[in-house]
Amino acid sequence: MSDLKIYNTLHRQKEVFTPLYPGHVGMYVCGPTVSGESHLGHARPYITFDVVYRYLKHLGYKVRYVRNITDAGHFEEEGRAAEDKIAKGALLEKLEPMELVQKYTNLYHWAMLQFNCLEPSIEPTATGHILEQIAMIQNIIDKGYAYEVNGSVYFDVKKYAEKYDYGMLSGRVLEDMLETTRELESQDEKHNKVDFALWKKAPPEHLMRWNSPWGEGFPGWHIECSAMSSKYLGHQFDIHGGGMDLQFPHHECEIAQSEIAHGELMARYWVHNNMITINGRKMGKAYNNTIKLTEIFAGTHPLLERPYSPMTIRFFVLQTHYRSTLDFSNEALQAAEKGLQRLWAAYEVLQKLTYESNGSAVNEELDKQVQQWCQECDEFMNDDLNTAKVLANLFELTPVINSLKGGQIKMHELSEATFQLLQRTWQTYLIGILGLQPESQVTDNSKLDGALQLLIEMRKEAKLRKDYATSDKIRNQLLTVGIQLKDEKDGSVSYSIV
């Protein structure tokens, strides 16, 4: 169906993508834990896999894209005293975990919308699949690969490793992990320090709790993804995605659980995006160096010189290959912002151009070059989704488009087919696959437009009188309220809202 090659972490190499069922793709991406606000680091996987989703659809696949919401855990409102949680008598005064979950889920959805991320086909919640998780845990116990201690259930990694390859994804060696002894509290329940929890007994202060065959508790960290992906995508599916930091232990544990429960490798292609760094360090809660998305959009974080729009962030992310780290800085964001503006301007110009030829000869060299730049976009995407190169080619095409408008290149120098390819490429890539969208909501305000046309007319008359004081005043005053006039080569005047 395509020549798409994608880097599979499982085998540490690029592999031709062939779906399990021809024409269909099942993709699971680890979603957010909705116990707090999303930060810039979170934005990367969602934008990355949004492009994967869009591209697979572009290739003609019918894709089921599942992205979970982790809403089961130990939730606390930031800054709220711990004793608050259960001590208060009245229900409404207590911390209600679902209230937090709802709040941050809404905020997350809002941010995804800002980034123009398509909605997943299914967005299952951990709390909505407790029964499935319990059933899966029981299944693993029945097969002898998990044991219960004091109301908690642990996966027996050592036993698993005797027969299966624990570490196949992360490249870890079990022996090494057993050797590197490090004292950890509360590991006394585990038979081995490498074992991981499938179910945890809920201590009294734990608010989220469910009944299970092992008493009141809550599911372990990894089990939800295994349970929910198999429910909606089958025991084996095509793509499993997430951040690189989830490779171990999260994804490794998912593989082990699923192998025992379902008897097969859960996903065939494991795709991991790299981190966003800030001053060279990973942006993460543990490092205390996060910038929340709301802070980015509003420019309220102390590290920000000014606000940056969602599309600037999206463009910034896509300008780098998804498996490279991406370093945040004001300079880099501002460069991205300007670059994107240039691309948009060219896109709008291209939209308005129409093909016409006076029968003169086509400039073969140029024509061929334009064709090549357009066609290469497919190759770049097929080569492990190289969005950076796609953008580079769009930038190569930008002066061609502007020159067609400015007259440095005559339309007849391109063949009609090439011109149409050019238009189609921009539409397909910029809008369709990279998912960028215009931001200056030109609200199609006919009243504003009418007023501006009047001002433009008055300025024109002033210029004819060589009354440049007046004409400049009109232009400068409009600029201060965010409307920029541009004198075009053909004598017309256009404006843009900045």
Add this chain to the structure above:
RNA sequence: GGUACCGUGGCCGAGUGGCUAGGCAGAGGUCUGCAAAACCUUUUACAGCAGUUCGAAUCUGCUCGGUACCUCCA
């Protein structure tokens, strides 16, 4: 300590053996009443050392520097 990964010009970043990626910034020019935008031209690279090769940013080794993961962080 274990396991991976990375080090590209002022900044951000593609690129894996020969063919100037690209963006932003800087410089010069064209256009313009002047601007803006646009167009044209253009400077600064491949952490260091050694090796393989006709040829290395790209392969190998070493050194230096940095990062990530190692049990609930995308």
